[in-house]
Amino acid sequence: MSWLRALKESARSGMKVERNRLEPLLALRAAAGLAIVIGGGLVLLGPGAAASSAFGAFQAAIATFQRSWRPRPVLALVSGLTLAVSTFVGYLVGSSHTAAFLALLALWAFLSGMAWAAGPTAGIIASSNVAIMLVTVTLPTSVAQAAGHAALIAAGGVVQAALIVLFPVRRWGAQRDALADALAAEADYARRLRHDPEAPFDPEPLMTARAAATVTPRQARRRPAELHGARGLAERIRPVLASLADPAVGAPAAGPARHRVRELLSAASTVLDAAAHAIRHGEPVRLPGPALAVLTSPDTADLLEGPALRAARRLAALLEDVTETAAPGSGRTADPAESKLRPTLPALVPLVLRAVRAELRPASPVFRHAVRVSVVAPVGSVIGYALPFGHAYWAPMASVMVMRPDFSQTYSRAVARFGGTLLGVAAATGIVQLAQPGVYLSGALAVISAGLMYALLRTGYAVSQVFVSAYVVFLLGMGGTRWDQTVPDRVGLTLVGGLLAMIGYALYPAWETPRLRTRLADWLTANGQYAAAVLRQYADPAGAHRPDVRRALLAARDARVDWQEALARAAGEPVRHRGLSRAAADAAGDALAELGRTAMLLEAHLPDQEHPPVPAAAELAEALQASTEAGAKAVRERRVPEWEGLRAVLAEWDGVEMPESPLLHNGAELLLDCLDEVSEALRP
Known part of the structure; x- marks a missing residue:
């Protein structure tokens, strides 16, 4: 692929808006936490402290939307605490020595890049914390204020974590969806095997369900019984379906035996769909009578023989186990000793260190990403200070936020961030000019913008950036910064940061x-x-x-x-x-x-x-x-x-x-x- 075509494809991908299932209750809870933090900060401590704590609550809520099977309160607390530490240390170093701050920024950026060795969730949270730290270190004016701002940022994470505990939305919903998706994928596989005995099967839903079934010791004691065991049955059903349908080891390709195999596959898909629906919604399993009649029909023994007959009998037994497992209140109990346990956070530290050590080699995409971001972030800061704009941190912040270990995401996110920023700043500027909001109205508009961002987070990076940009404009306006001091700075420096990220990847790539x-x-x-x-x-x-x-x-x-x-x-x-x-x-x-x-x-x-x-x-x-x-x-x-x-x-x-x-x-x-x-x- 040529560079011109690659750039066109990246731009198209970055501006793409995807249709995705919205989660308004989760967005409402995150926005409520942000509103509590901003409102409390304005009433008790003033606009500056409110803005600082708002960044902590905002980032903590974003962390809870990342795809992770760890408890969401843990993600919020970790995000808020690490951002607080970064802010305090950054202010101590950068308050008197710009060069020392640039060196610290390079180190922080390198560590955030290496965090991708622990997985995408850790990498995204670490990158976001570095980017937001560039803003929060500019808010305090003394060491005491820096400590206070760090405490407020951590408090923002605590508020979001507390709301998740006090007002849970669809407990175990992600795990339910993962297991239901695995069973639904098996059902779709059975339907396709009726017409194509060699139909392919993508095991990704089963792998996702396996990751979701790995729990912490605390989760293992609280997990609903219907989420324990069904995934293993789904794993065992897949080869049975394939062997029943394949003419090489199952029934002949034509004749009465093949007709019975198609009936069995259709019945299996119906049962699996019913089990998936029951697990997803926590309801009893409702099985249609015709499907059960086919699976238990004695005629099967007359029509099938050998491996095909064994597969049919095993399929019926496995489907019966699935329906029993998927039934809430069936009397089953989940034994924590039989669960696959995820390491606790302290036990995770040596595992992460080993993963990071394994990536410390020049050919590693993670290491190359860490090197790129550790160079681009300080360079962006220097350019931001040199340009005749204020708010120099916006250039390195844009670079850190868009850079990823692979080419396509880096370039598509750079385009999406600039496009989303342009639209968001333009919309927020128009609202500010028309409404002339005061401190409290600016805070309310910031909360509304953040809530819309949380709701539409999974529809595309460009869409989320529209509301993030509006959120920053309203939040800084709450602190007394005029819109005409932020709009040209943010647009111009965001463009600079995106271009730096793209140039950095081109100069030091990690081609796949x-x-x-x-x-x-x-x-x-x-x-x-x-x-x-x-x-x-x-x-x-x-x-x-x-x-x-x-x-x-x-x-x-x-x-x-x-x-x-x-x-x-x-x-x-x-x-x-x-x-x-x-x-x-x-x-x-x-x-x-x-x-x-x-x-x-x-x-x-x-x-x-x-x-x-x-x-x-x-x-x-x-x-x-x-x-x-x-x-x-x-x-x-x-x-x-x-x-x-x-x-x-x-x-x-x-x-x-x-x-x-x-x-x-x-x-x-x-x-x-x-x-x-x-x-x-x-x-x-």
Whole structure:
């Protein structure tokens, strides 16, 4: 993609407005917290203190809207406390020495950039705190005032956290939605399998549900019973659905058996949709009679046989477990000892430090982002001081807020921030000129602007910036700053900050395109390990370790998501493919997705511990893992992978009678076909 086209796509993406489900009650609660802080500050301490505390409450509320499975009060408290500390330290350093403040800003910006190693939520909160700190350090005029302002900022976070505790909105709503989305995705998968037995399935809803099911010890004691266990059942249903529909291991492609399979898949989708609705809304499960009749019909045993019949019976049992689990007040209890526990904040510190240490390398996108933001922020401050504007902090603040570890987000956010700022400042300026608001009316307008921003936060960055800009204009107007002192400064310096962010990425990029082969090789290795773990279960059913299959499956999913995210980022980068064209990447990705699906089909029919072992499966597993690891090395070295070792083992299978021979042999042939498709996709 050329630079001109990449810039056009980034601009279009940045100004895009998305239709998304609004959450007015959450926005109202956040705005109410802001109103309490601003109103109390105006009455008790005056406009300056009110503005300072308002920044703390404003940022704490934004932190609670980030996608995180931690308790929302914790996010508000952490955001308010870290912003308070940053403000106090920033004032102490910057009140007397500008150079020292620039050095501190560079350090703060670098640390906020490295916070992305701990995840997007930590990165966004850290970046926002640095940006707002640039404003709040200008409000105090003495060390005592700086301490007071820091305390007020922390108090703003406490107010938001207290409102979340006192006025909860839809408890466990995010976890309910994640689990319901996973079940709904399974239902959609069952419907698509009726018409396409090899339909693909994106495991992202299951991965999201798994992340939502990981709770803190306190959450584990309070979690509703219907949110405990259904995700594991959904994980087990997926391979059963696939194996029932696939003609290679299930029912024939045509005839009465195929008709019964379609009926079973339709009934399964109905039951899964009903369970998803019940979990999402906390209601009893309402199952239609026809679906239950199909699942329990004795005619199934007459129409299906072998693996297809086993899959049908297992599907009916799993769906029954899902409906029992999803029923509120069913008598089930969630045992905290059986929950996947998320580390507490103190226990999280060494994990974050290890993640940051792992990213301290020149090739890391997180490290490059940290370096960029640590250079651009001080440079923006120097330029802001040099230009004939006031409020020099707006240039570095814009840079810090728009910079992200990848190209597309940085450039699209830069365009969106300038466009949103221009519209927001223009609208707020018109209101100020017409209404001439006083202190209290300015505070009310600031709260209204913030409330609209909270409500529309997920519709697009440009939309949120319209109301953020209006909020800042009204808030500074509350403190006595005239609109004509803020409008040209904010617009001009926001443009400067956005341009600096874009130039910084262009000069020190972290392109994803050259790493596509590495991402593809990682996915190939993970899929090979998953398939090999499944085959080892057939080789030794009595001594099988099912957690090995589970760990390998999760690793394969993570590798797939990394590949998909890398491919999406690379699609918008203004660089050549460097050895892996888009067509080759798509074809190889489709082949690896089919490889994972074939391994899943084999997993659906894992033998019981009493089943006789299949020794040849161990040899196949070793050959498959060795071949995929060697193939991954070839992919990284820009060679076409070959699978001769696996092909030789399969050749020895021909004519050998083994238990489960048709299922294993067909599955092994499908695995080799998928690997051959990978080679064809990468062949020049």
